[in-house]
Amino acid sequence: MSDQRHVANDEIGAARAVGPEAVRRGLAAVRTGTALPLAAPIRNGVGYGLVGRAAPVHLMIRTGADYAAGLPERAGFGYADDVITLPTHGATHVDALAHVWRDGLMYNGFPAREVTSRGARHLGIDRMPPIVTRGVVVDTCPGGVRSPADPVHRDELAALVADAGVDLEPGDALLVRTGWLAAALAGDADSTSWPGLHHDCATWLAERQVVLVGADNPAVEVFPSFDPACQVPLHIELIRGHGVYLAELMALDALCAAGRPEFLFVLSPLPLVGAVGSPVAPVAVV
Amino acid sequence: MSDQRHVANDEIGAARAVGPEAVRRGLAAVRTGTALPLAAPIRNGVGYGLVGRAAPVHLMIRTGADYAAGLPERAGFGYADDVITLPTHGATHVDALAHVWRDGLMYNGFPAREVTSRGARHLGIDRMPPIVTRGVVVDTCPGGVRSPADPVHRDELAALVADAGVDLEPGDALLVRTGWLAAALAGDADSTSWPGLHHDCATWLAERQVVLVGADNPAVEVFPSFDPACQVPLHIELIRGHGVYLAELMALDALCAAGRPEFLFVLSPLPLVGAVGSPVAPVAVV
Amino acid sequence: MSDQRHVANDEIGAARAVGPEAVRRGLAAVRTGTALPLAAPIRNGVGYGLVGRAAPVHLMIRTGADYAAGLPERAGFGYADDVITLPTHGATHVDALAHVWRDGLMYNGFPAREVTSRGARHLGIDRMPPIVTRGVVVDTCPGGVRSPADPVHRDELAALVADAGVDLEPGDALLVRTGWLAAALAGDADSTSWPGLHHDCATWLAERQVVLVGADNPAVEVFPSFDPACQVPLHIELIRGHGVYLAELMALDALCAAGRPEFLFVLSPLPLVGAVGSPVAPVAVV
C-alpha cells in the first residue's frame, strides 16, 4: 500500500487516470474506423477447464420450436427468450479490484472480510467505470503460441511497445497476445499452465500508470508464476497495489492481424452490484 | 419482407449501415470526452417484475469471509469468485434479431423454427457486431415519467430530434428517455404497462436507417400497444422488417442531464452463441 | 448444549433414535397400504415469496418441440431433458442440522464458521440418514387456516396428540397441519407471518425424543415468534439443542383427510454434500 497516488476511500483505482485527455488520445488513434470485437464466443457447456469455473450455461425459456409444435402466435407475434449462467471469470472478463488480496487487505486497504456471500461491499465491479481510452496491443508470439516456460519479461515487453512506436501514457490500456486463447478454442490448450507476463512487468506497468492490462490467456500473467512466494504476483501488485484492472480471455488475433498497434479502446463492465468480475465484450476501433 | 436493402443470408440487419463513416460521425460528436455508462445496476434478487423474466441471481463461489473463518491464504494470496444468472432480457440489454417473428418468419426470412432448445441457428446475438456510431438522445418527459396512455407519436419524435438540432443519418443510434426506469428503480413503476413509442414511429425510424433504438423502458415501444392486431408492432416492423436493433432498460437520466444530444455511442453484446439477446453496458462519450 | 444424550462427534442428532424398533412401529401402523405424497408441487417461477429464497427454475435442455421443428429422431428415438434450480429451503424440504446456530455454535458444538462457501464441513444434509419411522399427524385447524396470532402452545399440542390416541415414542415423526400451505398455493397467504408452533412446544417435543417435526408452513414454528429475544426459538432449541429435524412446506391436507393419525413415514433427503437443507418428497403409508 505504498502507492502515494491512493486517495482516501478510492474504489476505482487506476481508472482515475482515464480522463478526457485519455479519451481524446483514444479518439485520435482511430484511422480506418473499423470496430473489432475482442470477446471470445460464449457457448453453452463449453468452458476453459479452469478450476472452480464451470462452463457457461445457456438455456431457452421459449423457442420457435414451441410454435412449430403448436403454440399459436398470440397477440400478433412469436418470440424466443433465454437465460444465461456465467462464472464472472469464465469468459472474456475484467477482474474487479475486490477479486484478490493479500494479508486480508485489498486495494486501498479495504478489508477482504467485506467480501461476503452478499458480494463485495467495496471495490465490486459495479464501482468500475466504463473504460474509454487509447489501447495499445503487442504480440508476444506472432502466428503462434508462447510457451509457459518462456514468460514475457519486462525488457521484452518494453521493447515490444517501443517497436510499436508507442509511448505508453497514463490511462492507456495495454493488450498482450500470447496465442493461448486461439489454441484453447481449438481444443488444444492446457488449462493448468499458460503463457503470459512475468511478474517483473508489474512495476514497469504501474509506473506507466496504465489503467488496464489485457491478454488472451486466463490471468494476464504466466502460470505457474516464477515467484516462489506467490502464485499470482502480478495480480497482487497491479490490482491490490495500484488498482490496475486485468482483462482476461480476450480475443486478440483479429486486432493483431489489423496491424495497427494503437486504437480507441472501450471496455464497459456489466454493473453487477457486489460482483468481483464481469464478462465483457471490449471493442477496439482501429 | 419488402425491404429492398436485404441481402441474401444477411444476419446483421441494420448494422450493415454502421461503417467507417458512422464511426467517424460518432467520434466527431465528442466534446468534453466524458464517458457515461448507460446500464442500470444489476442486483441479486432484484428484477423488474416482467412476465417470464426472473430476477438476476448473483452467488459467491469464494469469499473473503471464508478466509476470516479460517481459510489460509495459500500460495501468497486470497481471492473471491462468483457466478451470475441473468435472463438475457432482464437487465439493460439488446434484442437479437432472432428475438421476435410473425407468421413463423424472422428478419430476412429466416424461419423461427430454427430457434430451438439449442438456441438460434441464425440471427443469434453472436451475429451482432459491436455498434460504434453516433448516438442521439431525446427526452420525452424531462424531469418526469411519461404516461403509458400518452405514447410518443412519430411527429413528436421527429420534432424532438429536430429540436435537438440533429439530422438523423443512416447508422445513427437513437435513444429515447421516458422516465420509466428511474421510477422502476425507485420501486415505483408498473411492470404491466409502460410509456414508450407509438408504432407509427417505426416506418419513420426505418426510413432514417437508424441502426438501433434504445429506451429506458422494457420494450422501447409503449405497452399495451395501440395496435389491436399486435402487442409489439414496433418490434415486428423494426426487428423483423428492417433488422433494426432495440436496446431496453437503458439508464438515460445522466445522459439527458449532460445536455448534449449527440455523442459517441458504443454498445457491444456478449457473444452468447445462439442467444436471442444479451445484457449490455453501453457507453455514451459526450 | 446440555443434552446428555449427545455423543462425541455425532452429526445425525435425533436420527439416532430411529432404529429397527421405530421402523417396526412404523410398519405396524399401516392399515390400508395407501401411499400418500407429502410434497407440494414445484412449479417454474412460482415460489412462496420468502425473503432470500428465489422461485424454483425449471428449464428444458431438449424438447419434443425441437423434433416438431425438424430435429430428426436419430438412433431410433427422441428424448427430452431438463435442469432444475431450487433453493434448498424453497419447496417442501428438511433443514440440515447445519442450518441454524447461536453464539457461533451449531448442534453438538460444531462451530458455525465451518459453514463456508464450500458448504457445511459438518452437519450437512448429506449426514442425515433416510428417516423411516412411525409418523403421527395432528390438525390444528381442521378445514381452515390457523392464525399467526394464535400459536399452537404445548398444552394444545399435547392434547391433539392425546386425542389422536397416540403415545409419542422416541424416534417418531410428528406432523402438524396449520392450513398455511393450501392458502399459499391458492395465492392467498401472507409470506411475512404464518401460523405454527409456539416455542413452548420445543422442550416437550425434545423430551419425547421425536426425530422430526414437520408442518405445512415455512418454519414449523409460528412467525413472528413470541420470544422477544429470538426470531426462531424453536429452531434453536430443537435443531441446535437436540438435533431434531424440521421439515417445512409439507403438503398435509390429503393425509389429514385420510383420517388415520399414525402411519409409516418415509423422508429421504438428497445427499447434497455440504448443503444445509434438501428438497424432499416425503411419503405417508396409511
Added chain:
Amino acid sequence: MSDQRHVANDEIGAARAVGPEAVRRGLAAVRTGTALPLAAPIRNGVGYGLVGRAAPVHLMIRTGADYAAGLPERAGFGYADDVITLPTHGATHVDALAHVWRDGLMYNGFPAREVTSRGARHLGIDRMPPIVTRGVVVDTCPGGVRSPADPVHRDELAALVADAGVDLEPGDALLVRTGWLAAALAGDADSTSWPGLHHDCATWLAERQVVLVGADNPAVEVFPSFDPACQVPLHIELIRGHGVYLAELMALDALCAAGRPEFLFVLSPLPLVGAVGSPVAPVAVV
C-alpha cells in the same frame, strides 16, 4: 402401443400395478428394519461426464463464514442457506414417462410435441406417484464391474432372480447392480460406454409387470446397445411401451452387501411440474 393394459389418458403407467397388495408385500419383506439409502452423493462441480448433463452446482446464499467476518447474529440466531442446480438426469434419478419417445409418440400415445419449453404437458414427473412396494435386487458382478461388452441377457437376469429365491410379482421393483457407479465415483469409469441390461430383457420385465427397474449405471440398459436400429431399445420398450419406470445412477453396493434380496422399496420423486425426470433418494428397508 400394443399393451392391452393401457387405460385411456393414463399417465402413471406401471405404477397402476402398485396397490395395497404390493405395499403389503413390501412391508412383509422387512427383516431387520434397517433403512439403506440408495442415492449417490451429489457434489458441487462433480458430474458423471454424460453428454448434455452438466455437473451439479451447489452455491451458498449465506454462510457461517459471513458471521465470522463480522455479520452479527441478529434476532437471536445465525443461519446458512443455499441453492442447488441439478440436471434432472445428472444424479440418482428416475425418468418420467415423458423422457423418451419414438415416431413422435410417447407412452399411451401422448404426442412428444407436447413437451415444450414449458415442460411436459402430460407424463411429467409430477404425475408419477411415490412408489412403495417390494424391491428385489440382483448383482450381475459381485465385487467387481461388469463389462459393457457382456450385457445381461434375459436368461441370466431370470436366473439371478430365481437364484435369489424370489418370484417377481406385478408392482415389484427390480434393482440391478453392475458395479459401474462405484467405479465412476472412484474416478475410474467410462462415461461413453457402460455395462447393463441387454434389450432382450425388456419383454420379460414387462411381462412380469414390474413397476420400476433400477441400476447403478446411467441408463439401466447397456450402452452402446446391441440393437442396430436403436441406441436405447430398452427405454423405448419399457418406458414408451409399458410405462415402466427406470431409475438410474443408483447406489446399490450397500444393499447388495446386506445379503437380503427382497425388501421394502420406497422411491418418491420431487413433484417438479412438467419435468421429465427427478433426482431421488430411494430407500431400501431390509
